[in-house]
Amino acid sequence: MMNERREAIVRLVDSQGSATIAQLKDAFPEVSEMTIRNDIKALDADHRLVRIYGGVRSIETAVGADGLIDLRRNKNVAAKNAIARKAAELITAGTSVYLDSGSTVAALAAALPDVQLQAFTCGIYNILELGRYSYIKTIVPGGSLNRYNMCLHGSRAVREVARMHFDQVFIGASGYSASCGFTCGSDEEAELKRTAIERADTRIMLFDSSKIDHASTFTFCDIDDIDIIVTEDGLPAELQARCQAAGVHIL
Incomplete structure (x- = not known):
């Protein structure tokens, strides 16, 4: 009982x-x-x-927790793996990528092709996955540890990422709503996400459909800040229309 x-x-x-x-x-x-x-x-x-x-x-x-990553890694596993497989197909040998923290991006880190690649990340679980590869060079900006998301963040991480350039950035979000855009639960995490997005040529959002119409606390970007959304299934018609108007490609 x-x-x-x-x-x-x-x-x-x-x-x-x-x-x-x-x-x-x-x-x-x-x-x-x-x-x-x-x-x-x-x-x-x-x-x-x-x-x-x-x-x-x-x-x-x-606020500041945004879902303990050990718990989130066990939610919507099939959707996250489907997203990771799609996103991995966007990777090209010889390029540089930034992998955001979060459980969906960690699934991508586990599904990357083992090719010549520079992978930048502040996510601890991403680092563990990237360590298995033979040809991927992993670069870790410094910062302080967020024990909920297992991510290095803070002013030092932002400064270091702001000095870098990425061919692609793969970003995760806690939620999306039309009024708030893409959100997460930590102000410091939101600032790091914004900085990584600004430093990338191609900005890719990894986003499972369970997060639609869910808003966390801090907005870090909106539809028109993204080039590609990778999801496990089709998006609602209203969101598809917003993506089409902003020139965002949906995978």
Whole structure:
């Protein structure tokens, strides 16, 4: 019963983005407020939810967390692998690429062709994947570690990336909405994404359809800042129309 209730709490909070203690007590009237608080404490310790003052937020919408990458790597795996395979076909030997942090881009790092290539990345999981290749040269800009996204970011990372040039940048996002554009959950991460996009000739967004009409906290770009969107399936008609108007190619 306890495990079922906690799973139900996670589903409720994920669907809403956040919930107060009072809202959870109304949703589960059969248990006391103390029990609800104990459930939240346990779910926070298990990285299922994030406790905030007076309530709880979903991992995906928690500012600065944006979904613990160890959890996100196990979500929508088939979609991420399909996107990674498509994106890998865009790679050309002898070029330089920047791989953003995030679970979808990490799937791309695992699917790259082993060819002569300069790969720049601040993503720790990308580095681990890139270390398996024989011909890919990996360059890692410095920075401070975001333990939620396992990414090096901050002013040092931005400065270093701003001095570089990439033939292609592969970017991930936490969400997209027409009003907010492409978003993520950390201001520092958003600044690093913007800088990498500015330093690339071709800007490629890796984006699974579950993130459509979901907005995180910080906007880092919009449709007209992107050249190609790689997704696992077709996009909604409204988003396709926006892409067509902006000259964005959809794969």
